Amino acid sequence: MHSRPYRSALYIPGSKDRALEKARGLPVDVILFDLEDAVSPDAKVAARDTLYAALADGGYGPRLKIVRINGLDTEWGAADAAAVAAMDCDAILLPKVNGPTDVDALAALVPDLPIWAMMETPEGVLNAASIAKHPRIAGFVLGTNDLAKDLNSRTRAALTMALQHCLLAAKAAGIVALDGVYNAFKDEDGLRAECAEGRDMGFDGKTLIHPAQVAIANAAFGPTEEEIDLARRQIEAFEVAEAEGQGVAVVDGRIVENLHIVTARATLAKAEAIAALETA
Ligand SMILES: CC(C)(COP(=O)(O)OP(=O)(O)OC[C@H]1O[C@@H](n2cnc3c(N)ncnc32)[C@H](O)[C@@H]1OP(=O)(O)O)[C@@H](O)C(=O)NCCC(=O)NCCSC(=O)C[C@H](O)C(=O)O
């Protein structure tokens, strides 16, 4: 179980001062400062300095600060990595990871920061287990746009197997897994439905492209009052059952065993972590 929430992870173009400023006041759990696709080629070099200065100025509070660089096979990747190594951030995100050797290459350039991997190529998805187990990897971010492009697929349903494969790899390795973006940023109902689907699959949160998407993701991936109440009642009932020498309790007509208590405790821990983040 992770000790901080990852409900909402907002991409911020590293080149845009206004968005970098706006992010300081947004209730997101994770900020993905982007040097890759959100930044046009002619702005990429200057974006490094813009982002360095924004992070040095601070004001992003307890949010997890991750910087996405350009691929190491591009003209910007290696210099991005060197620049990020000097930035005040928590992790570095590598796009289009195809296998653990891609992670090795970045690890050699950035010795100290945790590395997150964009899972967005067919080869990367096939190698998900070995990427997730790389000792420097701390999280997966699904890149559903690039994946759909490479697969020539037209629906999210067509990506289900890839999403689940990456999730299995992430959970087996004990790392974080964030779902891909929902492109139609003005369609709140569509986002709500996709967040619910990603949460039910097991993702820890959703990557986002616009501030208007934050509240929907936070609500979808945070425990509800009903879930918190149920978790408390399950723990209470199980403790009573245990005191009576029983291994099973019944709450709301359903059995509660030790494994459900693990989930119930995780729900309460997540609620506490969210409260701590929101009051920090
Ligand atoms: C999508 C956008 C281009 C829309 O921008 P805009 O038209 O400016 O939106 P608004 O006028 O509604 O903006 C309102 C205010 O919010 C600020 N804003 C907008 N977006 C962001 C943001 N992402 N972070 C912080 N602040 C933001 C505006 O500055 C306005 O502020 P104010 O002036 O105070 O009113 C734009 O949202 C955008 O560029 N989004 C990010 C796009 C992006 O990051 N793309 C790359 C990541 S997605 C990806 O690569 C996925 C993956 O790799 C894959 O393969 O799937």
Ligand SMILES: [Mg+2]
């Ligand atoms: Mg991508």
